[in-house]
Amino acid sequence: MFEKQARHYLLLIVLLLGVFFLAKGDVLSGQLWGISTQIWLWIAVAIPVLHQIAVALLWRAELYHHKMTECFGDKAFSVFKIIFTILFIGRPLTIILLAISNMNTLMLDPTLAYAVALLLFLPFAYAMYSVFHYFGIDRAYGIDHFDPSYRNKPFVKEGMFKYTDNAMYKFGFLILWAIALVFLSKAALLVAAFSHLYIWVHFYFTELPDINHMYGDQNKEPA
Numbered sequence: 001m002f003e004k005q006a007r008h009y010l011l012l013i014v015l016l017l018g019v020f021f022l023a024k025g026d027v028l029s030g031q032l033w034g035i036s037t038q039i040w041l042w043i044a045v046a047i048p049v050l051h052q053i054a055v056a057l058l059w060r061a062e063l064y065h066h067k068m069t070e071c072f073g074d075k076a077f078s079v080f081k082i083i084f085t086i087l088f089i090g091r092p093l094t095i096i097l098l099a100i101s102n103m104n105t106l107m108l109d110p111t112l113a114y115a116v117a118l119l120l121f122l123p124f125a126y127a128m129y130s131v132f133h134y135f136g137i138d139r140a141y142g143i144d145h146f147d148p149s150y151r152n153k154p155f156v157k158e159g160m161f162k163y164t165d166n167a168m169y170k171f172g173f174l175i176l177w178a179i180a181l182v183f184l185s186k187a188a189l190l191v192a193a194f195s196h197l198y199i200w201v202h203f204y205f206t207e208l209p210d211i212n213h214m215y216g217d218q219n220k221e222p223a
Contacts, residue, residue: 008056008205012049012198019045019194027186032101037187040101044094044191048198051087055142056206058083063145063210077138077146084141095176095191099183106184117181120174123160127171130159140168144214151214169199 023041030037058080061067068076106113131140135156144150160167173196180188 005056005205008201011201011205015194015198015201016045016049019190022190023187026105027102027190029105030102030187032097035101037098037101040094040098041187041191044091044098044188045194047087047090047094048195051084051091052198052202052206054083054087056202059142059145059206059210063213068146077141077143080146081141091195092175092179095179095188095195096183098191099179099185099188102185102187103183105186106181106189108181108184110184113181113184117178120178120181123171124174124178127160127167130156130161130167131172134158134161135168145210166203169203173199 019041023038028036028038028041032040058068062069062076062080068080072079131137139150139153155161155165160171164170173192176192176195177189180192
């Protein structure tokens with residue numbers, strides 16, 4: 001597990017360096033509420049980093065050591081959901097604020113940008129519908145880390161999950177790209193790319209090892 005965590009942090013450093021070297025010129029132009037785009041950009045980067053590290057630490061504290069249950073009893077999962085939700089909402093919210101601060105820096109015809117944003121929004125919307133309607137919001141939060149009974153439930157093969165096991169990560173993050181395109185923001189586009197790449201770091205080095213521990217089958221989809 002230590003090796004997986006080390007790889008996680010190494011790849012995170014690589015991604016952060018990528019953002020640092022690409023954040024120049026028009027990417028940093030603009031301001032919102034007297035706060036520079038540069039500051040908004042790093043806030044928008046910090047939120048997914050905090051989110052994914054917090055999830056990794058709390059999931060594993062519960063899965064391997066039952067620490068959340070020790071601290072909060074039968075409210076452990078509810079406490080986790082509150083923390084998760086606050087950070088999760090912060091992801092699109094900070095990208096929107098960043099995009100407003102840096103709007104109209106992407107030299108793309110607005111009609112084309114809006115059309116592409118719509119094309120990205122459609123699979124995002126169907127993926128989210130599939131999560132709520134078929135997958136279940138508690139499973140999306142990772143309740144199987146808290147409640148072993150969920151590990152006996154069959155994996156979902158309906159809606160978007162009929163076509164891919166990991167609809168949330170493949171299509172759920174398209175909304176961040178769509179936001180960047182709607183506001184024609186280079187900075188928001190950069191953070192969308194960072195967030196989408198970093199969620200796969202989370203999957204391969206946190207979620208997949210947990211799945212293998214819980215289910216003992218590397219070919220099963222993430223809960």
